[in-house]
Amino acid sequence: MKNLFIPHFIYWSLFMTSKENYHKVSILLSIYKVEDYLEECLDSLLNQSYHNLEIVCVDNGSPDNCGKILQKYAKKDSRIKIVTLKENRMLCGGRNAGLDHATGDFVCFVDPDDWVEKDHIKAMVDAILTKKDSLGNPYNLVLNRNAVSFMILADGSLKKMYDFGETSGEKTLNDVNLNVREDTEVPMWGRLYRKSFLDAHPDIRFLEGMNTDNIPYTFKLLAHMKRFYVIKGEENATYWRRLITPEGAITPVVLWKNMEIPICFDNLFDYLKKHHLAKNLRIPYHWFFTICFPRHKDQPRYYLRFKELMKKMEDTVKSSDVYKQEDRNLCDLLLYAPDFFNFMERYFTPVPVRISRSRIKLFGFIPFWYIRHKERKVYYDLFKIPLFKRVKTDDKEILYLFHFLPIWTRQTDRQ
Template identity: 30%
Template sequence: MKEAKISVIVPIYKVENYLKRCIDSIQKQTYQNLEIILVDDGSPDMCGEMCERYAQEDSRVRVLHKENGGLSDARNVGIEAATGEYIAFVDSDDWIDDKMYEVLYDTLLKYDADIAECSYRNLYADCIVEETNCTGNVVEGDNIFALEAMLDWRYFKPNAWNKLYKRSVIADIRYPKGKLHEDEYTTYKYMYNAKKLVYVDFSFYNYDRRRTDSITGEKFREANLDACWAFRERVDFFEKHGIKSLERKMNDIYCWVLLDRIYQCYRQQINGPKVKALVEQARQDVDYLKKHDVDPWYIEEFKLLSKGIEKYGMARSVRERK
C-alpha cells in the first residue's frame, strides 16, 4: 500500500539558532513521504538563507517567503500551499523524535481515525518534564469524547503541533491572525470535524520552553487576554452546535480563565484597552450566564467585575489573604 503524503508546516521567525535542530528532526523521520513546507515569516536573521539551502539539498523541502504576519498567518500560508493528504505542524524552535509521523500515521490507519495525537515533553532550563506518564496506552473516541478530554486536559490537548490531521478536518478553518493562543481558537474546531480521534501515550514532540524571547517564554502581558476571547468563542461554538453535554464544563472554564487573567492584570497593574474590553465583556455576559448552565458563584464574580477591575481585584485580594 502506497504511503500517503504528509505536509509538515514549519512557521519560521528569528530562530536561526534553533532551526537546524528542527528541520533535521523532520528530515530524519522514519516516515519519508513528507512535504516539508518552511514558511519564512519575514525573518530578519539568516533563517531565509538557511531554508533555501535545505531546499537545494532535499527535494521534499519547499520554501515560502512572506512579509511578517505572525505565527497564525504563517501557518495559514502553509495550509494553503500544502498538497498532502495529511497535515502536521512543528514550531521552529522545537523538534520531533524520529518515529513521530510513522507512529501517528500507522495509528490513524489502524483505528480509521481523522486525527492522531501523541504526548510531548516540556524542556525547561533545569529539567525535562513529561506531559504524561507515557504508558503507551491508546485512547480512541468520537469528537465529543475528545472535546471533553480537551476541557479536562487529558489525552487530547489544544496544541496544534503534537498531531497528525486528515486534511478534510482542517477544511477552510484557519488560525486567527494577530492573536496569541491561536491554538485555543482553532484546534477544537478541527476536533469537532473529526468522526474519530486517537491518542497515543508516548512523547514524540519536544516542546522547548527555555527561550525567554519566544511567544510562550515571555512574561504575562495584556495580549495574553486573547485566550479569554478564544474561550468565549468556544462557548458560542458549543451552543451553536448543540453540544449540550459539555455546556456546564465549558462555561465554568471560560469564567475561570477570564477571572484569572483579569486578576493577573490587576496584580501587575495592567489596564490597557484589552482589559477594559474584557471587563465590558464580563458585564455583558452576566445576563448570558444567568440563562445558561454555570456555577452560580461565577455569576456573582462577573457581577463584581462589572463594577471595575479595581473593585474586583481588591475584593479578591482580601479573600485570598484570609
C-alpha cells in the same frame, strides 16, 4: 538497460503501492528569528522514519538567516517546500500560510525551534490509519502525548519541565468539557489532522495577527469532530519540545502580556453560536482567567475585556449543562461587581464559610434574641449572652447549654 529497468520498475511499483505513498503528511512550520535552531529542526524532520512528507516552511518575514538556511536545505531535499512572506504575520498568520500550501492527506505542525524523534510522525499516522472510534468511524485527529518539554537555560543547559500526561485511547468532547487539559495540554505540534476534515471546514482558520494558535482553532474543530484519539506509551515516539529561553517563549506573552485570550474566546463563542454548537462545548474561560489574571500586566483592561465576554455568554453559561458552578460564579462576579476594585477584593478573598444571622431587638434598638447559623451549628444568644448551641452530625443532634455544656442528645437518621 532492460535488465536494469525491470528491477527498478518493480521496485518503483512496490513503492507506489506502499501505504506511505498514498498518505502524504504535510508538516507546517512558521519560521521567524530561529536561525540558531532551524537546521537541527529540519534535520530531525528529514530523518523521520515516515518518509512521504511535504515540509512546508513558511519564512514569516524573518530578518535573520532563516531564508538562506531554507534555500540550502531545499537544494538537498525536494520535500522542503518554501513559502516566503514579505512581512511577519505573527505565528497564526504563518500557520494559515502553511495551510494554504499544504497538499498532503494529513497535516501536522512543528515549531522551528523544536527537535522531534524519528518516529514522531509514524506513530501518529499509524494511529490515524488503524484506529476507529466507538462508532466505527476513522478519527480526524490524533494527539501525541509522547512528549517531554525542556527549557534551554541561559547557560545553554536543558531543564526538564514536564511531560504531557499518561492518558491514551479515545477522548470525547465530554472529556474536554470536564477537563480542558485533555486538549490544551498538547499544543499544535503534537497533533495530526486529517486534511479532508480541515477542507470540510474552510472557515476555521487561525486568527491573523496573533500568537495564540490553539484557541480558537482547535476548539472549533473539536466542536465538529466530537471524538479524537490520544497515543501514549513506550511503543510510540517521543517529541522533544524545546523553548528558547523563559524570555523568548511565546506562552508568557500570550497569557500575561496581551489581550489575545479573551479575544480568542470571543471569536470562539461567536462561531459556536453561529453553528448552533454553543451548548455543546465548554469554553474554558474560567481556567484561563484563573491562570492569567493574577499575573497579567494590565489587570484593569483584562477584567473589562472578560466582563464584555460575559455579557455575551451569560445566558449560555447559565443554561447549558456543560458549564460548572465555578464558571457561573466567575460570570456573575465579572458582571455584577460594581467596579474593578470591588472585583479585586472579592476575587482574591477566600470563599467564607456559609454563615447566616437573624436578630430580634426590643423597642427597635435593644439586642434581645440573636441566632447564627454556621454550617451544621446553630448558636442562640439572649441579650448577647451565649444560651444554647445545637450541633447536627450525620447520626445525632446535640444541644449545649451556654454553648459548651451538653444537655440533650437525639439520634437521627444517617444522611
